[in-house]
Each structure stands twice: as structure tokens, then as C-alpha cells.
Amino acid sequence: MRARLYAPHRLDHRLFLLENVLLPGLKRQSDPDFTHLFLMGDQLPDPWRSRVLDLLAKIPQIIPIFAPEGRRLNDVCREAIHDHTAADCEVTAQYRLDDDDRLAASFIGESRRLFGTFEPLYETQGHFGLDFNRGFILQTTAQDLTMRPVSMRFWAPGMVVFQRRGAKRTALDYNHLKLWRYMPTMTWREEPMLIRGAHHDNDSHLSSFGRRARGFVFDPPNPRRYFKKNFGVNLNRMQRVWDAQKAYFLQDAPPEVRQLKAG
Template sequence: MADPTVQFLGITRWSYPGTPDGYRKSSEDLDVLRAKLYAPERMEHRLFLLEHLVLPCLREQTDPTFKHLFVMGDQLPAPWRSRLEKLLGTVPQASAVFAPEGQNMREMFMELIPEHQEKRHDILAQYRIDDDDAVAVDFIEESRRIFSNLHPFYETEGIAGLDYTRGFIMETSPEGVEFRPVSARHWAPGLVVFQANKEAQSLFEFPHLRIWHSMPTLTFRETPMYIRGAHHDNDSHLDSFARRTKTFRFNPRNKRRFLQRRFAFDSREMQNIWLENYEKFAGDGAAGLRTGT
């Protein structure tokens, strides 16, 4: 029997104004949420992260056979929308999806994912990164390789998860950009879910911290595979995850070169751009960032 074929489908929710249950910190009023997400300083910050963190790693994937959806609201204002579309145009695998705003996140992706499945494949592999995350340049290639060994394990239930536990937290502050090694189980940017294509559900049907309730999972800890952002307008509270995380020994001869090789960005250039623009990114909160209040 021929080896099963696998489609890789990535998802990024890019400042999409959905129902309040889609965000940890949000207003029940859609107009208030929309104003917060589309605030000029926030848009500038998210476009900075998109250009210098998210897209470089996707553009340089060693296995280019994947599709990555960027899901935005259909009322994203024109100045940001045009800049976003121009940036996404630099990555052939990136697809812009402008969805009607105010939808329930789970329900929206239940309808959206089937529209982008390629029926000719046997298996659908889904992963997700937030708009302040990155994955290693061999994320697709390694996941495909590991699945070739994981396949008998997957066949028992027709579903399986791959959990990359090592990565970095990228912390930005008025002092600059720091990368802290972290080991954590079931963090969203380190997960891949493999399902039989005909029965595949949306990845958002499986809350990432409880994914082991729904499927067998394989933990892979050998190589750092993701970066997760920590900054002034995070939706998730990374500090609250401290009890679930550990660090690992990371002492390369040249940290900048390592990050360039693994994630395809120049950390020095990123720091310079951040320091030059953080007041624009932080807006009224810039003074608080300086004083720590």
C-alpha cells in the first residue's frame, strides 16, 4: 500500500473581531472590540510582527508544500488592509481570508476549513500560529518526516497530535527584544494535528491545552521549533503559564546566527526596528512601558 499523502494547512487569526468567547480580554460590544483591535498603534505593531517575525519563517520553509490561511475581518480598514495584502503577497503559500465579523470562532472555522481542504490527500495536518508567533524553517519538513514514523500510532484512532515542546518566548520592552528558551507542553504554536481527511474537524475544535483528552499525542523535544510573542498587548497571559513551563540549556556560540538559521530573521535588525518605533507601537502606553507601570 502506498504511503498516505498529507496536506499541511496552517491558520493565523489576524486581529479578527469575533464573539467575546474568542478572546481572553475583550468587550461584549463588537464595536468596542473592533476599535481596540484596529487602533493605529496596535495595527502598526502587528504589521511589524507580521513582516519581521511571522512571514520570514513561512517564506523560508524547507518544504514548500503547504497552505497558510490568514483570517481577518471584512471591515479591516483600508490603510491596514492594503499593507497586509502586500506583505502576504511575498509568501506564495499565504492566503488572505476576509471573513464577516462578529462570528463565533469555532463555528466560523468549522465552515472555513473544508473550503481549503484538498480532497486528493488522505490526511489533513493542521497547525496554528498567532499573529505574534513563528515556527522553525523546517517545521513542515520535520512534521512530515516525523509523521512517517507516527503513522502506525495515528492509525489506531484516525487522529494524532505532534507536540513540539521546545521553543522561545520573544519578550519586547523599552530596553529591546529578548529571546528566552522555554519548554512547555501543548502550546498552540508547537502543535500539529493529523486527521483522516474525510472526517477532519477544525483544529479549533480541540483546545490546545487539553488536546491530550481527544487524541494520542507524541512529544518531541529535541529541537526548538517555535517562538511565542510576549509584549504589551498580548491577549494571553504568558506569566500565568509559568507553573507549566521550564527552561532548557541554550548557549550557542552565536545566538543571532542560530535564530537566523532556525527562524529566518535577523534579531539585531528586529531589535533596532523595535527600539526606533516602540513609542508608535505602544501608543499612550509608552510611558508606562518605560516606568514599568
């Protein structure tokens, strides 16, 4: 398992995603008052370990955590969240991201603002789920890099779970697609809030989600300017980096993926 997960070309691809997708979205948050726990396996080798830590050090809200490999993910995340919750915090707003997810620059601020709207519902049970259900799929193939609008209910990177400090469960303990079974929830579709990667090392293509996923009309006058302003995404730069390294990143992908046509 380690030989596959820690293969140099795979780690370089994950570093490409980390540097170009996840981290710029956190760095550009309009509301800087948040803590982001960045969880990694304790066997992550150098030089990638050092490269990751160098990237994380540029964002003061991030706390890197190396956890022993082989434990249940939910247990590790629960301990990390409980250990790093501020003592004077009454309510935690928990979200979950992979290294190929990206948040809109307003994600933290809008989550905080909306909590004031539905706080009476939160008080009824002591927890509440917020579902930002519009965003984009960033799809990379052997031919191209594209953005596709998607409306997807209770998708993990668009979900925020509000809970009282010290609650036994965390956001990772809930099946995100069934969050509505456990607590009051609200779906917010007013503006796209997330980007999720779809590539040879992931399964986030729209076709994987059947009737749960739909597109939406997205026609700004200048799409590239929109992504730059709202997500801090420089599509031209990302395209150049992908084109230069995709053959290396895709070297152990199945032949049909290495030759896949975009769309």
C-alpha cells in the same frame, strides 16, 4: 471594540509583528508543500488591509480570507479549512498561529517526516497530536527586545493535529492544553520549533503559565547566528525597528508597561 482593535498605532504594531515575526518563518520553510490560511475580519480598514495583502502576496502558500466579524472563531476556521482542503488529500496536518508566532524553517518538513514514524498510532483512531514543546519567547518591552528559551507542553503554535480529510473537528476545536484527552499524542523536544511573541498586546510571558512552563539550556556559540540559520530571524534588524517605533507602539499601554524593565 473596532475603535480599539483598529486604532492606527495598534495596527502598525501588528504589521510590525506580521512582517518581522510570522511571515519570514513561513517563507523560509524547507518543505514548501503546505497551504496557510490567513484569516482576517472583513472590516479591517485601509491602508492596513492593502499593506497586509501586499505582504501575503509574496508567499504563494498563503490564502487570505476575510470573514464577517461577529461570528464564532471556531465556526469560521472550520469552514475555511474544509473549503480549502485538497480533494486528493487523505490526511490533513493542521497547525495554528497568531501574527506574533514564528516557526522554525524545518517545521513543515519535520512534521511530515515524523508522521511516518507514528502513522500506526494515527491509524488506531484516525487522528494524532504532535507537540513541539521547545522554543523561545520573543519579549518586547519599553527597554529591550529579548529571546528567552521555553519548554511548554501543548502550546498552540507548537502543536500539529493530524486528521482524516473531512473530519468534523479541526485543530481549533480542541483545547490545545488538553489535546492528550482527545487523541494519542507525542511530545518532540529534540530541537526548538517555535517563537512566540510576548508584548503589551499579548499575555504570553513565562510567568503566565506557572508549572507548565520551564526554561532549557540554550548556549550556542553564536545565538544570533543560530536564530538567523534556524528561524531566519535577523535580531539586529528587528531590534533597530523596535527601538525606532516602540514609543509609538506603546502609547496606550499602561504606565507600568511603558516603564517596564526587561526580565
